[in-house]
Amino acid sequence: MRHDLFRSGVLIALSTSTGWIGWSGDVLLLPIAGAFPMLWSLARTRLQGTAISAAYFLAASRGLPQGVANFYSSDIWPGLLLWLVASSAFVAVHAVLWTDRKGWRKPLRYMAACFAMAVPPFGILGWAHPVTAAGVLFPGWEWWGLGAMAAGLIVMTTRYRPAAAIAMAGFWLWSAAEWTPPILPSSWIGVDLEMGASLGREAGLKRQKELIEIARAQPPGTTIVLPESAIGFWTPTVGRIWQRALTDTGIIAIAGAAIVDSQGYDNVLVKLSADGGQVLYRERMPVPGSMWQPWSAWIGDQGSARAHFFANPVVDVGNQSVAPLICYELLLVWPILQSAFHRPDAIVAVGNGWWTAGTSIIDIQRASSGAWARLFGLPLVISFNT
Structure with a gap:
């Protein structure tokens, strides 16, 4: 015994x-x-x-x-x-x-x-x-x-x-x-922010201008990636603000946002450029519990994020195909494998990790995305907010 x-x-x-x-x-x-x-x-x-x-x-x-x-x-x-x-x-x-x-x-x-x-x-x-x-x-x-x-x-x-x-x-x-870390795609840059819990919650004109200044500081022709939830709620007005600001710069910004309607919301990545703004990617697996609440419809609550389980595994940015992963998806297996099956040219990983202070969660997400990128020999762009 x-x-x-x-x-x-x-x-x-x-x-x-x-x-x-x-x-x-x-x-x-x-x-x-x-x-x-x-x-x-x-x-x-x-x-x-x-x-x-x-x-x-x-x-x-x-x-x-x-x-x-x-x-x-x-x-x-x-x-x-x-x-x-x-x-x-x-x-x-x-x-x-x-x-x-x-x-x-x-x-x-x-x-x-x-x-x-x-x-x-x-x-x-x-x-x-x-x-x-x-x-x-x-x-x-x-x-x-x-x-x-x-x-x-x-x-x-x-x-x-x-x-x-x-x-x-x-x-x-x-x-x-x-060992060598994954490389960045040519003319791409991921920007890490330190805006804490205010990112995505303070979505007024002042915050949009702060983010636009970060984007415009990049060399012409750069594709810049900003973290999950960076620009807050996605509206036509926000799109026009960014469109005017990026005119004649050749810069493309990919940023996190939320699209809200009467049935809930989507956690998304949007593409912003002088040609306008468009929804690029809808998150396949939001965080269960805090974001994705499939039981909410049973009790009449419409505040849940939608899960697009097997949708949009790759998206096109210019002449490149990229595999987007938002926050929680970096901890899972099937989203990256589904994307890899479509042979993307790069992986784009974003997160809003201000709430992980005092933990190793962001480090684990970075390690996971780095490991998957090295397995498939893909360039990796990472952008986190802390």
Whole structure:
């Protein structure tokens, strides 16, 4: 009995460390998350497998309680509750699919769990997916690298796990020695802002002029990317203000905004230039709970953001095709893979992370987007507000 308790404690502690270190926000530490399937497979009971899964996910998403407290200006308790609720999908999937059967059943079960957490509906809460590390271990391998990473994770649940661990460690060391961050596309620039919670909420003429000055300070012909929610509510008047300001500059601005109607709102990216303004991208997966509230229609509340799950995976900006990702989408798997399937020329990642102060959430989003960009060999433009 004591031996079983000791074994359980060690596996839970290792799983906690795996989630904590792997998702610390350093892109080169992402491969540590690849140890999770091994720890999960070493559980001797379903309860142990459940505890190991919970320890990994809760450690990986440890910034959520503080982030929720910042967002709602509340104490830590609502954040702790949401933290536990958010872990439910990951823990439930891995608990249900855990098995003590030998042979092919355990790797097949893990493969099912891996797939389930990558796509909706469970993939809606599919943060901290170990497959994200594919871009670190196999940069430039594209879909072959994704397949190699998935195969490595599956083998980690078998008795051949030592060979898989050694092979993955070798690729990790080789990649770390040669690592270079994703490059910027030619004539593109991502601007990080430090406007706090006021960004998107103060959308008057003064704020528009401040952002326009930032855009006009760029060289002619530049495409500038501004963070999520940068220009606030999207209206024809805002479009005309930007159109006049960018006349004769050759500058294109891509900025976050919100489109509100009687049924809710869309979190979007808009394209602004001397030719006018247009909606470029509608967010596929807004943050569940704080933005996307599918239950709101049942109670007559029309304040929810809409989720366009598989819409507009790539958009055209000039002669380039880009894969847009807004904030929460940077933590998930299917949005970037859907976009990559359409072979974009670059990835554009934006966020409004003022509420993440005191956490590593933005660092994790940057690491995830960097890993995916390196996997597919794509330039990356990042723009965040803090």
